[in-house]
Amino acid sequence: xxxxxxxxxxxxxxxxxxxxxxxxxxxxxxxxxxxxxxxxxxxxxxxxxxxxxxxxxxxxxxxxxxxxxxxxxxxxx
Amino acid sequence: xxxxxxxxxxxxxxxxxxxxxxxxxxxxxxxxxxxxxxxxxxxxxxxxxxxxxxxxxxxxxxxxxxxxxxxxxxxxxxxxxxxxxxxxxxxxxxxxxxxxxxxxxxxxxxxxxxxxxxxxxxxxxxxxxxxxxxxxxxxxxxxxxxxxxxxxxxxxxxxxxxxxxxxxxxxxxxxxxxxxxxxxxxxxxxxxxxxx
Numbered sequence: 001x002x003x004x005x006x007x008x009x010x011x012x013x014x015x016x017x018x019x020x021x022x023x024x025x026x027x028x029x030x031x032x033x034x035x036x037x038x039x040x041x042x043x044x045x046x047x048x049x050x051x052x053x054x055x056x057x058x059x060x061x062x063x064x065x066x067x068x069x070x071x072x073x074x075x076x077x
Numbered sequence: 078x079x080x081x082x083x084x085x086x087x088x089x090x091x092x093x094x095x096x097x098x099x100x101x102x103x104x105x106x107x108x109x110x111x112x113x114x115x116x117x118x119x120x121x122x123x124x125x126x127x128x129x130x131x132x133x134x135x136x137x138x139x140x141x142x143x144x145x146x147x148x149x150x151x152x153x154x155x156x157x158x159x160x161x162x163x164x165x166x167x168x169x170x171x172x173x174x175x176x177x178x179x180x181x182x183x184x185x186x187x188x189x190x191x192x193x194x195x196x197x198x199x200x201x202x203x204x205x206x207x208x209x210x211x212x213x214x215x216x217x218x219x220x221x222x223x224x225x226x227x228x229x230x231x232x233x234x235x236x237x238x239x240x241x242x243x244x245x246x247x248x249x250x251x252x253x254x255x256x257x258x259x260x261x262x263x264x265x266x267x268x269x270x271x272x273x
Binding site for chain 2: 009011039040041043044045046048050075076077
């Protein structure tokens with residue numbers, strides 16, 4: 001899906017630390033049709049999860065990631 | 078909607094170069110960069126997906142600026158010797174004025190980012206340098222030769238002198254400092270070797 005101009009960038013601190021962890025959450029994040037793009041920077045100390053969407057809200061992402069047993073808190077700008 | 082802050086973007090590029098030079102590409106992280114810039118981690122992630130994306134984007138911007146400086150004032154109609162001299166001067170100026178950028182690109186060249194970044198230099202330089210080269214051949218000043226042969230004679234001697242100068246030593250540990258006389262003697266010999 002291409003990035004939409006109305007998309008908001010949401011940024012979270014997580015403990016999605018390894019490629020294996022990324023694999024664990026990828027199925028559920030890919031399945032969200034309103035998420036345009038997502039990525040995890042496993043090289044960063046905060047294992048930052050970045051989500052682009054025009055409909056999904058921060059608390060939705062936190063809940064989804066939490067359901068898979070990972071910590072996820074919103075990073076303040 | 079958050080607006081783009083151009084001053085901050087410039088600061089991010091400058092600090093990325095500094096951090097990579099100081100700590101190496103492996104030790105660089107978006108978190109460290111945010112602290113150095115005094116901005117939040119989240120702000121950086123608005124513009125960049127991750128560390129790789131940030132380094133590639135910053136390096137591409139720096140490559141565009143650096144290549145523009147390298148061909149600054151180079152008129153493709155200049156005689157071969159004059160045109161090559163201008164390029165030597167630009168390259169020396171780049172090393173003197175932007176040593177950190179030069180250092181940064183040395184690290185990028187030896188990394189996985191190389192293939193995404195170096196084509197930017199080639200694209201930016203191809204037009205002007207290509208014209209200059211073709212003109213010199215057309216005028217009969219320069220023999221036709223593979224580009225690798227050309228580069229090895231036209232620029233490698235300069236970079237070797239710079240290496241000696243930076244290390245402060247030449248062969249057999251002999252102290253060395255590049256002087257104008259040594260520089261332009263080398264240049265004259267390179268031109269002599271290349272000219273038809």
